[in-house]
Amino acid sequence: MKGRRIKAGFGRGKALVSTVPLSFLGGVDPATGKVLDPESEAAGESVSGTVLCFPYGKGSTVGSYSMYQLKLNGEGPAAIVNWSAEPIVATGAIMAEIPMVDRVDVALFRKDDDIIVDASEGTVEIVGVEERHVVTNILLRKGKVLLLRRSDSVGSFRGKWAGVSGFIEAHEGAEEAARRELAEEAGLIDAKLLRSAETERFRDGQIVWCVHPFLFEAKSASIKMDWEHQAYEWVAQEDIGAYPTVPGLQKIVCKLLEK
Amino acid sequence: MHLTAQEERVLAGEEGHTRQKAMELVVALGDIYNASRLIPISSAQVSGASVKTIGSAGIKWLEDLAEDAKVSVRASVNPLGLDLRRWRSMGVDEGFHSDQERIVRAYSSMGLEPLYTCTPYLAGNLPRKGQHIAWAESSATVYANSHIGARTNREGGPSALAAAIVGKTAEYGLHLTESRLPKVRIELEEVPEGLAPLAGYLVGKIAGNRIPYLPGLKLTPDQHKSFGAALAATSAVSMYVFSEAGRRAKVDTTRIEECVSLSASELRRSAEDLRGGDDWDLVAVGCPHCSVRELKRMASALKGRKPSGKSDVWFCTSRKAYASCPKEVAALKRFGKVLCDTCMVVAPIEKMYKRTASDSGKAMVYLPTLGKQKASFRPTSVLLEAISR
Numbered sequence: 079m080k081g082r083r084i085k086a087g088f089g090r091g092k093a094l095v096s097t098v099p100l101s102f103l104g105g106v107d108p109a110t111g112k113v114l115d116p117e118s119e120a121a122g123e124s125v126s127g128t129v130l131c132f133p134y135g136k137g138s139t140v141g142s143y144s145m146y147q148l149k150l151n152g153e154g155p156a157a158i159v160n161w162s163a164e165p166i167v168a169t170g171a172i173m174a175e176i177p178m179v180d181r182v183d184v185a186l187f188r189k190d191d192d193i194i195v196d197a198s199e200g201t202v203e204i205v206g207v208e209e210r211h212v213v214t215n216i217l218l219r220k221g222k223v224l225l226l227r228r229s230d231s232v233g234s235f236r237g238k239w240a241g242v243s244g245f246i247e248a249h250e251g252a253e254e255a256a257r258r259e260l261a262e263e264a265g266l267i268d269a270k271l272l273r274s275a276e277t278e279r280f281r282d283g284q285i286v287w288c289v290h291p292f293l294f295e296a297k298s299a300s301i302k303m304d305w306e307h308q309a310y311e312w313v314a315q316e317d318i319g320a321y322p323t324v325p326g327l328q329k330i331v332c333k334l335l336e337k
Numbered sequence: 338m339h340l341t342a343q344e345e346r347v348l349a350g351e352e353g354h355t356r357q358k359a360m361e362l363v364v365a366l367g368d369i370y371n372a373s374r375l376i377p378i379s380s381a382q383v384s385g386a387s388v389k390t391i392g393s394a395g396i397k398w399l400e401d402l403a404e405d406a407k408v409s410v411r412a413s414v415n416p417l418g419l420d421l422r423r424w425r426s427m428g429v430d431e432g433f434h435s436d437q438e439r440i441v442r443a444y445s446s447m448g449l450e451p452l453y454t455c456t457p458y459l460a461g462n463l464p465r466k467g468q469h470i471a472w473a474e475s476s477a478t479v480y481a482n483s484h485i486g487a488r489t490n491r492e493g494g495p496s497a498l499a500a501a502i503v504g505k506t507a508e509y510g511l512h513l514t515e516s517r518l519p520k521v522r523i524e525l526e527e528v529p530e531g532l533a534p535l536a537g538y539l540v541g542k543i544a545g546n547r548i549p550y551l552p553g554l555k556l557t558p559d560q561h562k563s564f565g566a567a568l569a570a571t572s573a574v575s576m577y578v579f580s581e582a583g584r585r586a587k588v589d590t591t592r593i594e595e596c597v598s599l600s601a602s603e604l605r606r607s608a609e610d611l612r613g614g615d616d617w618d619l620v621a622v623g624c625p626h627c628s629v630r631e632l633k634r635m636a637s638a639l640k641g642r643k644p645s646g647k648s649d650v651w652f653c654t655s656r657k658a659y660a661s662c663p664k665e666v667a668a669l670k671r672f673g674k675v676l677c678d679t680c681m682v683v684a685p686i687e688k689m690y691k692r693t694a695s696d697s698g699k700a701m702v703y704l705p706t707l708g709k710q711k712a713s714f715r716p717t718s719v720l721l722e723a724i725s726r
Contacts, residue, residue, distance in 0.1 A: 084365050108394065139493050140390060147394030163369050169495050172362045173398055 079182055079202045079209070079279075079286075081159070084168050086198040087177030089157030093191040093204075094128035095184060096120040101137025102144040102170060111153030129193040130155035131184040135167030145170030157195035159184060159202055186281045204286070211288045213256040214327070215242040216334050217269065217296040222312040223331055224296065225321055226263070229308045239321040241330070243289075244306075252290040260294065265302025269294035275333040280325045289326065293334040338367045338507070339374050347503060355406040359499035366496055367507025376508045380411050380464045380487075381501035382457050383449060384473035385494025387418035387683035388436040389707075395494075396436060399443035402498070406447050412501035413452040413462045414444050415474050415494075416626070416653075416683050420676045421453075427676065428689045449501070453678035454655035456562065456626045458485060461657060469512055471500035475575065476566030476625045476699060482576035484561050488512050491575040511576055518589050519550030519578045524598040527555070531716020532604045534698030537564035539607055541571030543597050550588060554579035559628055566625050567698025611701050613713030618690040620673070620720050621681035623653030624697035629661045632675075635721060636665035642725035644672045649690070650724050653680040672724050682707060696720055 096118040100106065105115040111126035118132075125148070135141065145167070148154045154176055160167065163180035171178035177197035187193065192205040217224035225239040242263050246255040253274070260266045275291040301310050313321065315335060318328050340348065348364060350357040363375065385391045391399075418437050419429045445451060452460045455474045458481065464470045466486035472478045473492040481487040490510040492500065500506040510516050521544055528536045533556055540549055549568075556564055569575060578588055622635070632654060644650075650673020659666055659677050666675050681693060681700055687709040694713040695704065704712035715723070 082368065084368070085361065140392070140395075142493065142495055143385075143391050143395040143398060146398045147392070150394065150397060163365070165366055165369065165493060165496070168365045168369060169362060169493055172358060172365060173495060175358075 079186070081179040081182040081200050081202055083197050083200040084160075084163045084178040084180055085171040085176060087157070087175065088197065089129060089155075089177040089195045091127050091129045091156035091193060093187045093189055093193050094120050094123055094125055094130050094155070095187050095189050096132040097185065098132070099134050099136040100132045101135065102141035102148070102167070103138040105137065106144070106148065108144050108147040108153070109151060111148060111151075124153065125155045126153040128155050129157045129159060129195055131159045131187045133161040133184055135160070135164050137166070139166055141166045142170035142173055145176070146173045149174035149176065157193075157197065159187070159193070159195060183279055186279055186286055188281070207284050207286055209286045209288050211246045211252075211290065212243055213246060213252055213259060213290045213292060214240065214330055215256050215260055215292045215294055216331055217242065217264070217266075217294050218272065219296040219299060219312060222314050223318070224264075224301065225311050225313050225318070225323070226303065226307040227309040228324075229306055232306050235324045237322075238324045240324040240327060246290065253292065256290070256292040263304050263306055266294075266296065269296055273334065275330070278326055278330055278333075282325065287325070289330060291330045291334055338364065338372055340364070344375060344505070353405060355402055355404070356502060359406070359502035362496055362499040363503055363505060363507055367509060370507065370509035372507035372509040374508055375505040376469050376512060377504060378410055378471045378500055378506050379468045380462055380470040380472070381408065381497050382413050382415065382462060382470070382472035382474055382477055383444070383494055383497045383501060384415040386415045386440060386444065386453065387679075388433055388440065389418045389683055389685050391440070391494070393436070396439050396443075398495075399440060403443040403446045406502050408448045408501040409504040410501055411450070411462060412448070413450040413454070413457045413460070415453070416455055416680050417441065417453050417678045418684050420678045423674065423676060426674065427684065429685065430688075433685055447502075452655060452657070454626050454657070455680070456628070456655055459626070459628050459658060460655045469506065471497050471506045473497035475569035476562070478575040479565035479569045479577070480562055482511055482517070483565055483578070484558065488517075489575070491569070517576060518548065518592040520547035520592050520594050522550045522552065522590065522593050522596040524596070525551050525554060526599065526601045529601050529604060531696065531718055532608060533560035534563040534567045534696065535604050535607050535611070535714070536599070537567030538571050538698035538701065539599055539603065540577070541568040541574070543599070544568070544572045544574050544577075546573040547594075548574050549577045550590060550593065551577060551579040553582040555582045559631055562625050562628070563697060563699075567702075570699040570702040608714060611712070611714035613694070613711055614692060615713075617648045617692045617694040617713060619649045619651065619681070619686070619693045620724050621651040621653065621693055621695045621700070622697070622717060622720060623651070624680050624682060624695060624700045626680065627652060627654040627658060629658045632658060632662050632665045632669065635717070636668040638718070638721050639668065639672060639725050645724055645726045647723065649673060651676050651681060686710065694720060694723070
């Protein structure tokens with residue numbers, strides 16, 4: 079995964095994940111490295127030697143000095159991964175020389191994942207977890223979006239409702255893959271590309287799905303399905319919740335339609 | 338962010354490890370705030386100078402840095418946790434003092450000026466209008482942006498020091514003209530005598546993270562100092578825009594999204610809310626540090642009066658102001674301690690007192706939290722009457 083370098087360096091360790099923001103003043107004991115904040119699921123665990131993953135820092139600016147103290151006591155994390163770095167934790171990471179990367183979705187990490195952070199390059203790797211790049215095309219017609227029910231012959235998410243989706247092949251770009259899948263799975267060659275959105279990532283066991291969303295306008299309501307689907311429906315955005323969908327579909331539709 | 342070849346060299350460690358760390362910090366903050374480049378600064382002011390605020394980790398960090406770091410622009414230090422000459426009479430213990438000495442040594446070996454004041458602009462570190470600077474003390478950044486017209490973000494202690502070492506800061510926030518435009522207009526009625534700090538206190542609460550515009554604001558420079566300090570303490574903004582009464586305003590009001598009025602009666606009500614108790618262990622004035630003019634005014638108001646002896650008294654000021662008016666300082670000493678280098682916010686006041694009265698809006702924010710005090714607000718004139726008879 080590509081993030082952004084905040085403090086250069088290399089660190090490897092088991093993931094310690096807090097999905098709520100952390101403060102290093104009062105939230106982590108500098109003497110033992112234990113997380114004290116009861117609101118964090120990491121409470122009671124030690125940050126020492128871990129790759130500490132949390133969305134962003136909060137609290138007093140003195141937190142930067144506390145991070146330095148933590149490091150001096152030999153209880154510092156091997157690396158820090160944030161969704162969005164703020165000045166207190168960034169300052170502390172640089173003072174304490176703890177490699178740090180941000181702009182990585184910490185919801186992708188599971189406790190005790192083996193994580194390699196190459197902060198100089200801004201990259202984060204979950205060892206043994208593979209990234210798979212797919213496109214998801216949302217077709218729009220008269221305010222409704224197309225949902226297709228995945229057949230029993232496909233390799234993943236059988237029976238779930240999805241957009242027109244498929245793997246991006248090694249030789250092609252995302253938009254190219256999007257158009258190819260539209261032709262193959264829906265028989266559409268004249269759909270008009272309205273927009274694309276940022277890649278969404280979802281953790282699924284040892285796989286991270288990297289979904290590249292595209293929004294197309296369909297000219298007709300009739301779809302030529304191939305073997306990958308067994309049904310389709312045109313659905314209003316607010317009704318998507320009633321369908322058992324592949325992970326994150328609703329979020330993708332929201333993102334594509336909100337702009 | 339675009340870095341010059343010279344900046345890249347520093348970042349790569351070719352000018353030593355300490356300059357590299359300082360550059361890393363400046364660049365990381367620039368990246369976080371989407372700055373496109375670094376800009377030279379003409380002045381720095383560094384906070385995080387009291388043992389009480391930075392603790393043993395901060396001391397160690399400064400000492401490590403001081404092994405080979407030197408500041409490359411004019412830089413001064415915020416107040417310490419004690420008066421370096423009068424710490425014994427303040428009641429500070431030996432251990433705190435020896436830790437404080439380590440901080441002082443680290444800063445001076447890095448070449449920072451030992452001003453130890455939150456009012457560097459009254460003590461020689463005075464930027465000019467339009468200059469880019471990197472100041473950390475919140476009350477001083479507000480004064481610099483709003484009253485002097487220099488440009489600074491509210492730096493953290495480490496980032497201000499890093500900027501002082503590399504001589505640059507990232508160009509974001511209040512360094513950019515478009516970020517300096519007011520977003521909320523606050524019509525302030527005439528401020529009753531002694532309540533300018535509370536006007537800042539309330540304006541800060543209304544402003545939140547929006548720069549306020551105060552049309553027709555009528556304050557003296559000393560009142561601006563205490564108004565801005567309180568505003569910074571109750572808000573996330575480090576600047577206000579004002580026009581002076583009777584003058585045609587040249588203020589860009591295109592970003593104003595809300596208009597609010599603040600009446601004198603609301604100020605009086607706030608004074609009532611912050612009144613606290615009537616018995617105090619300590620009366621402390623000088624947050625921000627007293628100017629020479631304020632020391633003179635207080636000395637003259639106390640002329641012919643005797644100390645009431647009801648509580649301890651601190652007049653907090655800078656060394657520069659102290660040295661500028663020895664006669665008035667001597668007069669004030671009859672009523673209490675005239676302290677330099679420190680103040681009631683960063684001194685270990687919780688070890689000595691429980692109930693403190695002050696004329697400062699900023700102190701009303703920090704005395705109850707950082708200082709663990711039962712705090713009472715009173716206008717300066719009321720405090721002067723209370724300490725004398």
